[in-house]
Amino acid sequence: MHLTRREVVGGAATLVLGAGLERLVNGSEGTPTGGANLNSETIAFHGPRQAGVATAAQDHLVFAAFDMRSDAADDLRALLEQWTAAAARLTVGLAYEPSSSLDGSPMDTGEALGLGPSRLTVTVGLGPGIFGTAGHDRFGLAGRRPPDLQQLPAFQGESLDASVCGGDLCLQACADDPQVAFHAVHVLSRLASSAATLRYTQIGFGRTSSTSRKQQTPRNLMGFKDGTANIRSEDTQAMDEFVWIQESDGPQWMANGTYLVARRIKILFDVWDAATLEDQQRTIGREKISGAPLGSQSETDPIDLQATKANGELVIPTNAHVRLASPQYNREQRILRRGYSYCENNEPGSGQLDAGLFFIAFQRSPTRQFIPIQRRLVASDALNQHTLHTSSAIFACPPGARPGGFIGEGLFA
Numbered sequence: 001m002h003l004t005r006r007e008v009v010g011g012a013a014t015l016v017l018g019a020g021l022e023r024l025v026n027g028s029e030g031t032p033t034g035g036a037n038l039n040s041e042t043i044a045f046h047g048p049r050q051a052g053v054a055t056a057a058q059d060h061l062v063f064a065a066f067d068m069r070s071d072a073a074d075d076l077r078a079l080l081e082q083w084t085a086a087a088a089r090l091t092v093g094l095a096y097e098p099s100s101s102l103d104g105s106p107m108d109t110g111e112a113l114g115l116g117p118s119r120l121t122v123t124v125g126l127g128p129g130i131f132g133t134a135g136h137d138r139f140g141l142a143g144r145r146p147p148d149l150q151q152l153p154a155f156q157g158e159s160l161d162a163s164v165c166g167g168d169l170c171l172q173a174c175a176d177d178p179q180v181a182f183h184a185v186h187v188l189s190r191l192a193s194s195a196a197t198l199r200y201t202q203i204g205f206g207r208t209s210s211t212s213r214k215q216q217t218p219r220n221l222m223g224f225k226d227g228t229a230n231i232r233s234e235d236t237q238a239m240d241e242f243v244w245i246q247e248s249d250g251p252q253w254m255a256n257g258t259y260l261v262a263r264r265i266k267i268l269f270d271v272w273d274a275a276t277l278e279d280q281q282r283t284i285g286r287e288k289i290s291g292a293p294l295g296s297q298s299e300t301d302p303i304d305l306q307a308t309k310a311n312g313e314l315v316i317p318t319n320a321h322v323r324l325a326s327p328q329y330n331r332e333q334r335i336l337r338r339g340y341s342y343c344e345n346n347e348p349g350s351g352q353l354d355a356g357l358f359f360i361a362f363q364r365s366p367t368r369q370f371i372p373i374q375r376r377l378v379a380s381d382a383l384n385q386h387t388l389h390t391s392s393a394i395f396a397c398p399p400g401a402r403p404g405g406f407i408g409e410g411l412f413a
């Protein structure tokens, strides 16, 4: 399938039509209006880097993965152009296309009207399939593959459901209002429908990480503070070292981009909830209530992995999660964790919650960061007996778009 230039231009043109209704919807000055629950804070969409990575983690996530049906590079390009133009509007709280015609179906589905921008960010990622498979370079882009964008290897103990893994494209919509995040994915998936098929979605109902010094550390569904030792976006040196792809990394068109790894991790609550508080704390390596490293007083105290008790035993057990995930055990590598709690329908008859962590990590090189850290964790992390990885995906998130440009533009230059 192939979209004509006219269809593409037509798609873009819908963004500027219907100005009359736009004023009605958004106020005569073109500024978004809303009711008492208006959340008016906006996150800039345009810029050298995509939003939704360094952005202080919002409260809600709607994540969506798509498969391209078309093998035409022009269709891919047109879709990225349309997504960029639409996302730029939605993130400032404008309707996608405020059509006033009664005999056409509204292009903006309407459910975010009056809710305000709510710090919406839309982050776009490209999956490995965009760059072809062995012997089939479907878009003619194989020569542009970012070197780290390879399918993740299988990890011991995982139980992946293929229907919620992978994808050619992804959208990470985050906002402080769940309906604003949903609306973005709703509108953008309608735009995709002629060239791509929605593969799966994942709702995240609460952030499990703090990514800014301004934020308090939230708790994950195990009841532990999560994100304490995370990279903070104010630490620009760490962001450059561990998150943003540098020019020297190549390829040139990905400079200022990053790699997104997503893993849906089910928490086995029947086992976890029955564990003693001491076992739970020894599993993580931190105290449950305060978040302090075992043997310390407060959450922000540094972790002393060498500290021993009077009997010579390590204070933080050898298989504690924070020990095995720490930079000291991982060639000083770190990742930016930006995940969300999820809850799905439970398996009929299981009587068990299907809930856990939709883990999202951003990094400069999955080969040096997520993959070896995860290998170390699966080998002996005490958390393994309480968790099960059920989905897996990797995407390259290109740099941000300049006004008038589009996300992924460098891919076609």
Ligand code: HEM
Pocket: 220, 222, 224, 225, 226, 227, 228, 229, 230, 263, 265, 266, 267, 284, 286, 303, 321, 322, 323, 325, 326, 327, 334, 335, 356, 357, 359, 370, 373, 374, 377, 383, 387
């Ligand atoms: C359901 C699964 C998981 C849960 C409940 C969980 C929970 C936690 C908690 C409570 C902490 C301590 C607080 C903090 O510093 O954030 C932590 C730290 C950390 N976790 Fe996880 N985690 C999970 C999976 C993972 C995975 C899959 C990875 C990476 C492959 C990972 C990487 C890390 C890292 C790098 C740290 C910081 C270690 C440090 O430097 O102190 N976690 N996690």
